[in-house]
Amino acid sequence: MRQAPLWAAALTLLAGAAWAAPERATPSGLPVPRYVSLKFDKVNARSGPGNDHRLMWVYSAKGLPVQVVAETAEWRRVCDPQGGLAWVHKRTTDGRRMVMNTRPQPLVLRRKPKDQASPEAYLNSRALAALVRCEKGWCRVKVDGTGGWVREGELWGTAEPPQCR
Numbered sequence: 001m002r003q004a005p006l007w008a009a010a011l012t013l014l015a016g017a018a019w020a021a022p023e024r025a026t027p028s029g030l031p032v033p034r035y036v037s038l039k040f041d042k043v044n045a046r047s048g049p050g051n052d053h054r055l056m057w058v059y060s061a062k063g064l065p066v067q068v069v070a071e072t073a074e075w076r077r078v079c080d081p082q083g084g085l086a087w088v089h090k091r092t093t094d095g096r097r098m099v100m101n102t103r104p105q106p107l108v109l110r111r112k113p114k115d116q117a118s119p120e121a122y123l124n125s126r127a128l129a130a131l132v133r134c135e136k137g138w139c140r141v142k143v144d145g146t147g148g149w150v151r152e153g154e155l156w157g158t159a160e161p162p163q164c165r
Helices: 006-020
Strands: 034-038 043-046 055-059 065-071 075-079 085-089 098-100 107-110 119-123 128-135 138-143 146-151
Touching (some): 055 085
Antiparallel strands (some): 075 085, 098 128, 107 146, 138 146
16 A cells, blocks of 8 residues: 655645634634624615615614624624624724614513512613623623613624524
């Protein structure tokens, strides 16, 4: 049986290392996907990364949580709570995390991160709240000075996997 030359084995090792290498860095240096919020009351949603691309719609909800799923140096492709994908300029986004109740009914915000904990407040349908932190499957949110705990994943803006495909 004939053996491959030593250089072939080295090339195979290098090819394997390249395949297992982490994805290349994003222009911002931040991970994708990640959540951000919209900074202004009016944010143009475009079909591509540039002002020369077609305007598809205008977001009119300051603080709306969106998930960055791709980026260029100046533009972010975002997924919104309704499943829409669009490109927005990076200056229109804010790194502060917000969440949204996308369910048709109010969501209970609990005093402690336990299913049996008493209610602290209710978050209405389509309402926004600031995400304080998530730990052990629960997230603490705050709105208008009142805070509470909800199970991770009950609010849009807490699930880690990409939300739009």
